[in-house]
Amino acid sequence: MKKEYIRPVIPKNIIFGPIFSRRFGKSLGIDLSPQNKQCNFDCLYCELEGKRAMESMQEVIAVNTIIEALFSRISADLDVLTITANGEPTLYPHLYELITKLKSLIPPQIKTLILSNGSTFGDAKVQKALKLFDIVKFSFDAGNEKEFLRIDRPHKQINLDAIKAGILDFSMQFQGELIAEVLFVKGINDGKSNILALCDFFSSLPNLNRIDLNTIDRPPAYAKEPISYNELESISIFFKSKLNIPINIPKRKPAQSLHQNLDSTELYELIKRRPIELFEAREIFNEDTLKRLDLLTKNHKIFLQKTNNLFFYTTREVNS
Ligand code: SF4
Numbered sequence: 342m343k344k345e346y347i348r349p350v351i352p353k354n355i356i357f358g359p360i361f362s363r364r365f366g367k368s369l370g371i372d373l374s375p376q377n378k379q380c381n382f383d384c385l386y387c388e389l390e391g392k393r394a395m396e397s398m399q400e401v402i403a404v405n406t407i408i409e410a411l412f413s414r415i416s417a418d419l420d421v422l423t424i425t426a427n428g429e430p431t432l433y434p435h436l437y438e439l440i441t442k443l444k445s446l447i448p449p450q451i452k453t454l455i456l457s458n459g460s461t462f463g464d465a466k467v468q469k470a471l472k473l474f475d476i477v478k479f480s481f482d483a484g485n486e487k488e489f490l491r492i493d494r495p496h497k498q499i500n501l502d503a504i505k506a507g508i509l510d511f512s513m514q515f516q517g518e519l520i521a522e523v524l525f526v527k528g529i530n531d532g533k534s535n536i537l538a539l540c541d542f543f544s545s546l547p548n549l550n551r552i553d554l555n556t557i558d559r560p561p562a563y564a565k566e567p568i569s570y571n572e573l574e575s576i577s578i579f580f581k582s583k584l585n586i587p588i589n590i591p592k593r594k595p596a597q598s599l600h601q602n603l604d605s606t607e608l609y610e611l612i613k614r615r616p617i618e619l620f621e622a623r624e625i626f627n628e629d630t631l632k633r634l635d636l637l638t639k640n641h642k643i644f645l646q647k648t649n650n651l652f653f654y655t656t657r658e659v660n661s
Contacts, residue, residue, distance in 0.1 A: 366420030380428030391562035394496040437470035463507025484538025616653040
């Protein structure tokens, strides 16, 4: 077993936002891997940097450090507390302890959401933790092994059949809201055979509440192209003809005004986790923060990149 490294972290790196999520409202994020990307996939479309997939999390933050960081930032008007990571949050070895503490401490109207790649749902320890969340959202991009390896580039210990079995097993037990998301990349997982295989798999899940269909809409880790809105729409029509659950194509909502004041480090850390669109930035940051953003851009710490005809602030230039 690999030795766990307890890393001293700056608490303010753990909590990010609030941001307005297109799907879940006002969301405060908890990043379980705030210093480095730690993921067992290396997806072509990842909004974080491209990095070789790893089997387990090696830099682990103590649960109490996370709780302390959260309670300096939480407010009662939040809709959702989102557990995510610079990578895959279910690799965090203390997830059960963390969600148990969170549920006992946060106001009951704030929902808990985890965003996962679904790869560990067959693990009994992970399932025990996931069952305590209000909403579990998992990504699932390929029903066939070939497309799975091409788009998600998993760690070599991972195979698609085991993931499918794990998600199915979890779906049969979970009482909360279970949402799947497929992200399509042009020429990679948008072929007919993959779309059929995705449909087959989703139809086997007894308790799936919704499927979100998406494509690249923020600068990706690798230079790949989105599919068009019309193609997404056609896939959605096909899914609706086969599956008896809501199929959703999330649309970019106009940014809501937050006028946040962030220092340069907070600003950099936020954009590192989630590229921010040019006009969205004008709504969510105040004047002083926008000046800091301009300065970071002039100093080549932050870059402006075009994706899907929109410009995004990112912390990296896209790998080819
Ligand atoms: S998109 Fe998610 S699952 Fe894929 S590499 Fe990035 S963090 Fe990991």
